[in-house]
Amino acid sequence: MSSFKITGGKKLKGELTPQGAKNEALQILCAVLLTKEAVIINNIPSIRDVNKLMELLEDMGVKRTKLGEGSYKFEASEVHFDYFETDSYKEKASSLRGSIMLLGPMLGRFAKGKAPRPGGDKIGRRPLDTHFVGFTKLGATFEYEAGDAFYTVEGSKMEGAYVWMDEISVTGTANVLMAAVMTKGTTTIYNAACEPYLQQLCKMLNSMGAKISGVGSNLLTIEGVEELGGCEHTMLPDMIEIGSFIGLAAMTKSEITIKDCKIKELGIIPDTFRKLGIQMEFRGDDIHIPAQENYEINTLIDGSILTIYDAPWPGFTPDLISIILVTAIQAKGTLLVHQKMFESRLFFVDKLIDMGAQIILCDPHRATVVGLNRHHNLRGIRMTSPDIRAGVALLIAALSADGTSIIDNIEQIDRGYQFIDERLNAIGANIVRL
Template structure:
């Protein structure tokens, strides 16, 4: 287990380029299983979750060639279906949440799929019903082995169907979409997720020969085709990293420029941070955050306390609520953070309270943050990272605090942020990795 020793109170300055999007990468990598031709993917982040998925694909028989520091060429012409029955496969797949998205491509191309119960962040229940009900709508037969916690899917004759998803699940939509592109006939997915990463997946599949319309909306129509070909694809910059850097700049009174942010794909993320009182300047496709000694949280028009809540796209992404929460601790004013989707994601606030933050945890979903306006700086402590996003929030808190902090279990942070210590040190931070 690794830890970060963080010296707080330093002001950072400089330019930083966001990595390729983690959540997009997990979808796109699974899509290489849909064709026997070469697929080249650029801007792949060097992070634990992505590397584990690439390793899993290689174990399944996919040819993996690294052709540049952030570019890979994949060829899935020789997938070893017998490997799916091995304990090694089931163990590796269970360690990675995104592994569930290999099921759609396997069903589409090979007519069967198997996976053990996926792992990932410990942030509460993350049910998979949407995935499997979607497969069943396409004609697949589903069996769950409760003893071994293994999902078995038989999808030899997938046929297009109309379906109304019970929730606009991003991974569920991606999985069903990838199964439907090779199914016979027309599939309609209503209440589909429409995040930019999902749009990217649709665009990639269409370049491979799929026939998907309605991209960017919550109503997708897919005309099944017999075969898909190869393509080249470049990932978007990670919007969660971009939001994290905005919060970091505000908390540490730093002047930071985020390069190549693809601002038009960020939705309401910039405006949400502006409502927190943070100044942002758009310079072409770069976001410049000037150093701010004070920033004040807005209220609603009637003067009531601002609420920041997560919602399906184009609403505010749940992955940035923890960043909003920690950023609010040193703002002027009060905000209610409402985490609707996951019931355990706010439990990291006890560490912030230990650092001196004024936070009331109302229930598993809501926390009220009373900003200190820098009158009472946070103090460095020893703490443990419970998940990816909370881990980075604690890192931001530690960078802004007085004294030295130690963050344990930084493997959680490594799952989603590549070289985060090195990149922030290049801006003037003092983060030492302790193995």
């Protein structure tokens, strides 16, 4: 297990370029299985989860050629189905939450697939029923082997159908969508997720020859085609990393410019941070955050305490709730953070309280943050990263704190943030990887 040693209290200054979007990458990479032709993908982040998925695809028989930094060519002309019976496949796929999205493209192209129960962050219940209900609506069958925790799907009789998504699941929508694009007939997916990641997947599939309409809405219509061809696709910058950098700048009183943000794709993320009193300036597609000594949380019109909560897109992404919470620690005012979608995501606040934050954990879903307004700084402590987003929230807290902090289990942070220590050190941070 690796750790970060952070010397806090340093103001940062400079430019940061966000990596390619992690959540988009996991979908896009699975989609290469839908064609035997070459698919070129640009702006792939070099992070643990994405690298492990690319290695898994290679083990399955997909040829991968590096074309440049973050750019690869994939050719899935052959897929070795005997590999799915091996212990290696079970071990590698079960460690990745995104591996469940291999089933959709395997169903769509080969009418069969197998995947173990996936891993990922321990942030609460994350049922997979939505995926398999969608598959069965298309006419597929599935079995769950509880003994070895494997899902097996078969889809030789699939036809287009009306699919109601009982949960607005990004991965569930992506999986059913990829199963439907080469399924005969018309499929409609209602209550579909419409995050930018999903829109990007639809645009990529359409460039491969799929016929998907309604992109960006919660009603997708798919006209099945017989086969898909190759394409070239460039991924969006990671909006979660962009939000993390905005919070980092505010907490550490730093002047940071975030480059090439694709601001139009960020939705309400910038405005949500503005509700905390954080100033920012759009310069083309760059976001400039000036150094701020103080920032004040907005109140409602009648003076009531502001609540920030997560919701499916175009609402505020749950992946930034941890960042909003930690950023509010040094604001002036009080904030209620309501994490609606996952019941274990706020449990990391005990570490922030140990650092000197004034936070009341009301229940598994809600926390009240009473801003310190710089009256005193957080203090460095030793702590453990429980998941990707909480890990970066703790890193932001440590960078703003007096003294030295140690964050253990930083493999969690590495799953979602590319060379984060090196990039922050380049603009003035003091982070040592132990």
